[in-house]
Amino acid sequence: MEAEQSISPVREKEGDTPESSRGSKPEAASQRAGTQARGNAHGGSGESEFRRIVRNFTPSWFIITMSTGILSILLNKLPYNGNWLRIISIILFVLNVVLFVLFTALSCLRYILYPQLWSKVIRHPHQSLFLGTFPVGLATIINMVVIVCVPAWGQGLATLAWVLWWIDGVLAVAICFHMTWVLMSNRRSNLAHMTALWLIPIVSIVIAAAAGATVAGVLSNPYHRLWTIIISYCLWGIGMPLSWIILAIYFLRLTVHEPLPREVIVSALIPVGPLALGSFSIIQLGKLARTVFPQTNSLPLVAAAGDTLYVVGFLVALIMWAFAIIWFVIAVVMIAQVRRFPFNMGWWGFIFPTAIFGLATSTIGVELESTFFKVLATVVAVFAVLLWIGVACGTLLRSITGQMFFAPCLGTDLKAKLAGQDGSSGVESTAHDVV
Numbered sequence: 001m002e003a004e005q006s007i008s009p010v011r012e013k014e015g016d017t018p019e020s021s022r023g024s025k026p027e028a029a030s031q032r033a034g035t036q037a038r039g040n041a042h043g044g045s046g047e048s049e050f051r052r053i054v055r056n057f058t059p060s061w062f063i064i065t066m067s068t069g070i071l072s073i074l075l076n077k078l079p080y081n082g083n084w085l086r087i088i089s090i091i092l093f094v095l096n097v098v099l100f101v102l103f104t105a106l107s108c109l110r111y112i113l114y115p116q117l118w119s120k121v122i123r124h125p126h127q128s129l130f131l132g133t134f135p136v137g138l139a140t141i142i143n144m145v146v147i148v149c150v151p152a153w154g155q156g157l158a159t160l161a162w163v164l165w166w167i168d169g170v171l172a173v174a175i176c177f178h179m180t181w182v183l184m185s186n187r188r189s190n191l192a193h194m195t196a197l198w199l200i201p202i203v204s205i206v207i208a209a210a211a212g213a214t215v216a217g218v219l220s221n222p223y224h225r226l227w228t229i230i231i232s233y234c235l236w237g238i239g240m241p242l243s244w245i246i247l248a249i250y251f252l253r254l255t256v257h258e259p260l261p262r263e264v265i266v267s268a269l270i271p272v273g274p275l276a277l278g279s280f281s282i283i284q285l286g287k288l289a290r291t292v293f294p295q296t297n298s299l300p301l302v303a304a305a306g307d308t309l310y311v312v313g314f315l316v317a318l319i320m321w322a323f324a325i326i327w328f329v330i331a332v333v334m335i336a337q338v339r340r341f342p343f344n345m346g347w348w349g350f351i352f353p354t355a356i357f358g359l360a361t362s363t364i365g366v367e368l369e370s371t372f373f374k375v376l377a378t379v380v381a382v383f384a385v386l387l388w389i390g391v392a393c394g395t396l397l398r399s400i401t402g403q404m405f406f407a408p409c410l411g412t413d414l415k416a417k418l419a420g421q422d423g424s425s426g427v428e429s430t431a432h433d434v435v
Contacts, residue, residue: 053402055114057106059121060345062133064395065103067351068096069140071388074355074381076147079362079374093144100137122178129179132201135172136352139204139211142168146214158218162228165208165215169235172204180242191249192257196270198246203273203352206239208232210281216288222295229288236281240320243274247327254330262338266346268331272353275324276360279317283363286313314367321360328357343398347391355384 072092075085111118122128142164149157179201212232216225250271254260260268286309293299293306302308358380365373 049402051113054106054110055117057103057110058127059107059130059133060127061103061106062100062137063130063345063348063352065096065100065137066133066140067348067355067388067391068092068099069137069144070352070355070359071384072096073140073143073147074359074362074384076144077359077362078378078381079365080378089144090148093141093148096137096144097141100141103137104134122182126195126197128182129197129200132172132175132179132204135168135175135204136200136207138164138168138171139207142211143214146218150218155218155220158215158220161215162219162224165211165228168211169208169231172208172235173238176201176205176238176242191253194250194253195260195264196250196267198250199243199270199274202239202243202246203277205235206243206274206277206281209235209239210277210284213281213284213288216292222292225288225292226296226298229285229292232281232285236278236285239274240278243278247271247275259337260334262341263344264346265335265338265341266344266349268334269328269350269353271327272324272331272357275320275327276353276357279320279324279360280356280363282313282320283317283367286310289313317360318364321357321364324357324360328353343394345395347394351384351387351391354380354387358384 069092072089075092076089078085122131142161145157145161145164150161183198209232212228212235216228216232219225219228286306289309290306293309299305358377361373361380362377364370365377
């Protein structure tokens with residue numbers, strides 16, 4: 001739908017005169033490509049509404065599960081908590097599981113019915129980045145299984161969470177390495193086209209480290225706990241330095257080019273995500289290291305090795321939390337300057353960074369026993385809940401009308417080509433495709 005709307009004005013401009021309608025061969029090829037793009041977006045006139053929805057069901061939908069999941073964890077972990085708040089957290093957890101299963105089923109059905117779309121997705125410069133939202137959503141479910149289900153139903157759920165964590169870790173590493181190579185090998189001549197979406201595959205590997213810390217805390221075998229912690233530290237070591245590199249490139253883009261287009265301004269908060277998530281996960285790993293390392297006699301030549309990891313980890317966490325504040329302020333200023341921008345799937349990108357920042361703040365407050373951090377975490381949590389309610393209502397309304405079901409990977413290249421012929425900036429094309 002949106003693809004047709006964005007292409008039509010350009011086509012009308014090219015077809016103002018009879019000469020252009022007869023046109024040269026390049027113009028005729030462009031018109032044929034336009035027809036094909038509209039057919040791709042709508043799946044053909046004979047296709048049912050359900051098949052059109054399946055065809056246009058992109059990986060970006062999993063950003064809903066990662067945002068809902070992290071909010072359920074935040075509400076469960078708030079320092080000023082109550083039974084009613086935990087019930088809301090469990091309701092969000094159940095909703096997240098239902099959405100995750102539904103989205104996974106629709107995604108599998110999409111690539112079964114239209115197998116050629118898989119290659120289009122993994123090669124698309126922006127939609128491919130959203131593949132990282134799948135392991136992120138799964139990691140939030142793993143965390144809540146440990147928090148809610150293991151105390152209620154026993155050690156069998158701990159084993160299930162451990163198995164799911166291994167699956168999530170493998171997926172996160174594969175997606176992170178693949179997308180890093182894609183970003184390096186896809187020669188981008190214009191830095192202005194870069195967005196914070198580059199960080200999404202890296203978030204998947206950092207949250208796998210956080211999930212590993214949570215899962216390790218409920219395993220009965222101390223050596224299973226030890227290796228889970230060590231692998232989680234490795235995952236953290238892969239993800240966080242990569243995020244720092246991309247943040248440096250992103251900062252360069254913001255300083256030497258025009259401000260972000262309003263269509264992609266919703267991605268401005270994403271840099272907060274990996275920093276706050278890294279802060280939360282390194283504290284959790286350090287807390288576990290204090291108990292597991294003495295039990296397994298790890299690093300025997302170092303006195304109190306686990307305590308050392310905890311103290312160093314907390315210091316690193318505090319520094320990254322403070323650095324996240326800078327990006328939070330930058331994002332708020334940029335969003336305030338734009339004021340009005342179109343609603344799209346990217347709006348869910350407001351919720352995850354906000355909620356994970358609240359979770360990191362809450363964790364620091366608990367470790368320091370600081371009222372300031374605890375109150376700040378509660379304020380951020382309230383804001384995240386209000387964001388979730390507003391964005392969920394907007395998504396539901398537009399899903400009923402079909403406006404949310406749009407697949408940029410089916411018509412992006414044509415749109416960028418036509419935009420270039422019309423003399424418009426390629427940034428507009430890129431902005432339109434990120435959601």
